[in-house]
Each structure stands twice: as C-alpha cells, then as structure tokens.
Amino acid sequence: MTTWILTIGNSDIQLTTNENWDDLLLDIYNQLYDCAFVPNKVENENLWTVPARVVGLAYAQDLDNHYQYLYFPLLDSLTQLLTQQNIIPDQIIILLSDQSNLFDEAERYSLKSPYWKDTCTVENIINKYLQNKFPNTKIKPLILTPSLNTKGLDSWDSTLDLVNQKLGEITILEREKVYISHQAGTPALSSALQFISLAKFGDKVKFLVSSESQQNYCELIDSSRYLRGLKIQQAKSLVTNSPGAALKLLNNIDNIKPETINKLQYFVDFFNLNRLNNDQKQEFSIESATQRIVDVLELITIFFNQENFLAGITLLSSAQETFMKIAILEKTKNITVKGEQKSFLGSECLKWNNEGLFLTNIVKSIKEKKDILNQLFYPSKSHPIKEDKDLYNTNKNWIMLEWLQLLEPQFKSWNLLRWSCKYYRNREDDLRNQLMHNLRGIEKQDVIKYLSADQNASGDDISKVYNEQVKTPFFNAIKLLKLDYTREKLTNELKKLSDSLI
Structure with missing residues (x-):
C-alpha cells in the first residue's frame, strides 16, 4: 500500500489563456462580493493566475469544456517523478482549505482577503487531474476548517492541531509507504504537515518536493534528512538554556563537527560550574x-x-x-x-x-x-x-x-x-x-x-x-x-x- 499526501496552494492551478475570463467571471459575479478579479500574468510565461477560490468557482461550473485551459505546474512535476519511479499511489490525500467561517461578508469585499485564497472550491478540478494520472487510485480530500478565534491557516499552533486532527481521519497501514508533498499552502500549513507526518509515520515517510531553483524538477527525500534537520532546530533552541539537553540530542545526529560538540561540552561544564x-x-x-x-x-x-x-x-x-x-x-x-x-x-x-x-x-x-x-x-x-x-x-x-x-x-x-x-x-x-x-x-x-x-x-x-x-x-x-x-x-x-x- 502507498499513500500520497499533498497540499494545494493558491497559485498551483494556472490559466493558459485569459481570453475567456470575462465570460466566466460574469457567470459567477454574484458570488464575488463585487470583487472584479483580473488574471495576473506570470512573469516570462504565457500563463495567468487568479486566487484559488475564484478559479474553482469559475471553472468547476463547466469543467469538461474548460479543463483544457488549466495548467498545473506543481502537480505536473510531482506526478511525473512518481511515474518515472513507477510509484502508483493506492490513495491520495489532498489537504484543502476553507476559512469562510473566519471572514464575514464585509471582509470578503476586499480582493486581498485570505478568503479568496482558499482551495476548497478546486476539489473537483484536482480530482479530475489526479484521476487522469492515476485512474485506479482512491482520492480523499480533507478540508481544513480553522476554528473561530484563531488566525486561520497562518497560525502555527492552531494549524498544527488542525492537521494532526485531520490526518487522524485516515488509515495508514503499518508497512505502508507514505509520500508527502508539503510545500504548497501557507508556511504554517507546510510546516504542520512536515512535523505531523514525521511524528506519525517516522522513517516510512519520503518527501516528494519540487526545486525552487530548477523549474519542473522534483526529488524524493528520505525522512532521515528531514529528521536530522528537525533535531538540529530542536538542538538550536536548547543550546541557549539547556546545553546538556542539546549535547545529548546532537550526540545522536550524524556529521556534527567535533569542535561543535567540544564547545557545547564546555558550556555544559560551565552550567555546572565545572572548569x-x-x-x-x-x-x-x-x-x-x-x-x-x-x-x-x-x-x-x-x-x-x-x-x-x-x-x-x-x-x-x-x-x-x-x-x-x-x-x-x-x-x-x-x-x-x-x-x-x-x-x-x-x-x-x-x-x-x-x-x-x-x-x-x-x-x-x-x-x-x-x-x-x-x-x-x-x-x-x-x-x-x-x-x-x-x-x-x-x-x-x-x-x-x-x-x-x-x-x-x-x-x-x-x-x-x-x-x-x-x-x-x-x-x-x-x-x-x-x-x-x-x-x-x-x-x-x-x-x-x-x-x-x-x-x-x-x-x-x-x-x-x-x-x-x-x-x-x-x-x-x-x-x-x-x-x-x-x-x-x-x-x-x-x-x-x-x-x-x-
């Protein structure tokens, strides 16, 4: 069994043309709170972007006829690598967002409201894309709905709890392989999925990530590299107030410079007044x-x-x-x-x-x-x-x-x-x-x-x-x-x- 868990970001579905946009906009204008969204051209590309919620509203109403005008840069790169590695997921978990309960109607009249960046309306579009790539794969969307009185998906603590709760709704077998694509979405969501997946699945996890410097390039990263990074970050936070705990943690991490260990041991002795x-x-x-x-x-x-x-x-x-x-x-x-x-x-x-x-x-x-x-x-x-x-x-x-x-x-x-x-x-x-x-x-x-x-x-x-x-x-x-x-x-x-x- 193989599971792929991924996040979808605000710009991960792009338009290959803006010529039909006015017609599409007209059909959904009564749902846009007087916001006249204009496609933004992608630099050096014949592509355009519109906030995710608006894309979902505009294209999902007649998806069969308009699907051909959509482009999926991140998903194309990720699915291509999976195919090349002969990895066919048995199930794909998609994390989508819906923060409508946090933003009342007055706030939705702003083009800059986070409400428009929600991805819940693109569920059918993503399903269609993934079914075309993996016809026999079970696809399960999970809608992240932040609680009231939070900062939404920009809040690190509440997003961590929310992702933990949602991932608890899925079943992962003991020997199952888990692939995680966590880069899309807010920084809080990306980090939450990274932390929770490592905590829940440990060394069963591989991270399927795209390159920021190389277009259309993806790679698979073993969880050990991520775990090392997390331990390093944890050690960093411990050094200033508990060097003994930091030293114990670093002793179990590969490739730490000997001079770093020696310096840390010095501060352990310092905290114990042992010179x-x-x-x-x-x-x-x-x-x-x-x-x-x-x-x-x-x-x-x-x-x-x-x-x-x-x-x-x-x-x-x-x-x-x-x-x-x-x-x-x-x-x-x-x-x-x-x-x-x-x-x-x-x-x-x-x-x-x-x-x-x-x-x-x-x-x-x-x-x-x-x-x-x-x-x-x-x-x-x-x-x-x-x-x-x-x-x-x-x-x-x-x-x-x-x-x-x-x-x-x-x-x-x-x-x-x-x-x-x-x-x-x-x-x-x-x-x-x-x-x-x-x-x-x-x-x-x-x-x-x-x-x-x-x-x-x-x-x-x-x-x-x-x-x-x-x-x-x-x-x-x-x-x-x-x-x-x-x-x-x-x-x-x-x-x-x-x-x-x-």
Whole structure:
C-alpha cells in the first residue's frame, strides 16, 4: 500500500489563456462580493493566475469544456517523478482549505482577503487531474476548517492541531509507504504537515518536493534528512538554556563537527560550574571561586529570564556566601600577624574547605588564636572568642559580613546580602531557607520581594530588579576588591554556538 499526501496552494492551478475570463467571471459575479478579479500574468510565461477560490468557482461550473485551459505546474512535476519511479499511489490525500467561517461578508469585499485564497472550491478540478494520472487510485480530500478565534491557516499552533486532527481521519497501514508533498499552502500549513507526518509515520515517510531553483524538477527525500534537520532546530533552541539537553540530542545526529560538540561540552561544564577537572585544591582558590561567582551571576540572569526561580535563588545564595569567604581571604592573605613564637601571613592562618572558613591549626592555644583573629580584624568586640566552640563563628554569615566591612571600609553591601546575613530576620520570607528546608514553592512576586530584601518591591520585572539591586552592586564589590575574573558574554556566546549548528 502507498499513500500520497499533498497540499494545494493558491497559485498551483494556472490559466493558459485569459481570453475567456470575462465570460466566466460574469457567470459567477454574484458570488464575488463585487470583487472584479483580473488574471495576473506570470512573469516570462504565457500563463495567468487568479486566487484559488475564484478559479474553482469559475471553472468547476463547466469543467469538461474548460479543463483544457488549466495548467498545473506543481502537480505536473510531482506526478511525473512518481511515474518515472513507477510509484502508483493506492490513495491520495489532498489537504484543502476553507476559512469562510473566519471572514464575514464585509471582509470578503476586499480582493486581498485570505478568503479568496482558499482551495476548497478546486476539489473537483484536482480530482479530475489526479484521476487522469492515476485512474485506479482512491482520492480523499480533507478540508481544513480553522476554528473561530484563531488566525486561520497562518497560525502555527492552531494549524498544527488542525492537521494532526485531520490526518487522524485516515488509515495508514503499518508497512505502508507514505509520500508527502508539503510545500504548497501557507508556511504554517507546510510546516504542520512536515512535523505531523514525521511524528506519525517516522522513517516510512519520503518527501516528494519540487526545486525552487530548477523549474519542473522534483526529488524524493528520505525522512532521515528531514529528521536530522528537525533535531538540529530542536538542538538550536536548547543550546541557549539547556546545553546538556542539546549535547545529548546532537550526540545522536550524524556529521556534527567535533569542535561543535567540544564547545557545547564546555558550556555544559560551565552550567555546572565545572572548569577545574575535579581539582579540589583549585576549587578552593580565590581565583577559581571568583570566576565561579561571576559565572553564576550570568547564569542566574538566564535562569530568571526562563522563570527558573528555584535554580536562580539557590545559586544566588551560594554565590553570596562564597563571595564573603573569598573576600575575607583576599583582604587577609598578605597581613602579617605575630604569634607567641613566630610571625605568620594571613594566608597561613585561615583555611577554606568543605567545612567552611576557619582558623588553621597553626597555633594551639585559645589565647593565641584569639590574638591572631584580632590582628586579622575579626570583629571580636561584638563576637568575642571565649572558648574553642566560638572559633566556629568565623563561618557565620552575619559575622563574615561584619568582618569584611572592617577589612574593607569602602565595601558597600546590597540589600539582599545585608538581609540574608541578619541572624534575627523573618525566616518565613527567606526563600533560600524555605526551598532548602521545607521544599516550599515560590511565585514571581516572592522572588522580587526577596531580591530587593522587601525594599522597593514593586513591578513584575525580575531581571530588572536582579540587575539593579543585586548583580550590579555585586560586580562593583568584586571590582573594589580587585578580584581577577573573566566576564564572558554568555548569552552572546550561546547564541553564536546555536547559529553555527547546521
């Protein structure tokens, strides 16, 4: 069994003469809403075109006598190739359009109304043509009638649903070969038939298409070529916000350049903050951590634009805590402190690891540890060190912020950082805590309120609030501390990679 499914466009039936047009027009004028249609001459050809609905009305009334004056450029090319390939369809499905329910009578008085481009009236003409070519083939027209309150066959979403519904009315056997000619009709209709046929029939499909550059030339294209193209387009859309999904998709596509895969893998690592080949020593270096913070600040922009609030809030909280640790390390690393028996650099006294930011075991006595912290500008007046357990306070957020401000008086914290570092704060409003400890949900206004620390929490533009109240002052602080980093134009780089996929 073989099925051929094709679309018919507004200009796929042409006139070989315009001499009898006035007579034909006169007979149907009462159906034309005062529109005096004049045949348009095809450039460099002795052929003319008239909107499809009008052709159907004019010629179908006496088809036997006027059929000889019709020319079918697309159908001639397609049927010729089928005949040459000895392909005789068992059934032909013709997709025709009727949008009369979308355009009231007032709109039909315009020559430019899409109503006149409908192909439903040429059904008998197309049937006659195909029966002449394939006398034993069953021909089944399917009329596409868009629902009210849509944009008709120019609407991509509604046309996709409509084509899917209509193709559900036909029976295709499991081993049946399916040929698709989808180029005629609106772009939305053409794409819908392409997508739906691939989804329904997979590798059983071959596309019978004409050439735009070579007149009267057609070819058969395996579905694999189309499927590759669709996967490429899908990967393009994923690159900018989910490079891991794009990489997984591209790994199953032939002939993708190795450098493209490598670049995409780089961005997968970027999204996972993995630039260090699992070297833990480097992970806890000031340089590496600074770069991760900068990367995260760019990633958060992407996540907020996607309304992926969970990831954005979680990363932002981590970035702020990491920043305070490396800022303290940066400001104290070259300070010389005097111990009871020898002097040390600040970089020898503080360590940052999986546990947090603490004093090293460079000295043993609580008295000497307290003295070293005092020399490193630790806020011992407000947070005194009395016993060993107090040494764990060096990793407390509210203490680190105060410590950093003593080390760098010019440092200006932002609202969210100050609020997050308050010990006595309304934890019900702390989205990070609610997410981590109670698996609570969040809405857009919650995020805006959180980012602004409930200061000027108005509007609904999360990206603007994030950029103005968090990201900009965050970068200003990084620059003030002269922390080295490379700020990549992440969105631009991802778009370039997406555009390079072919």
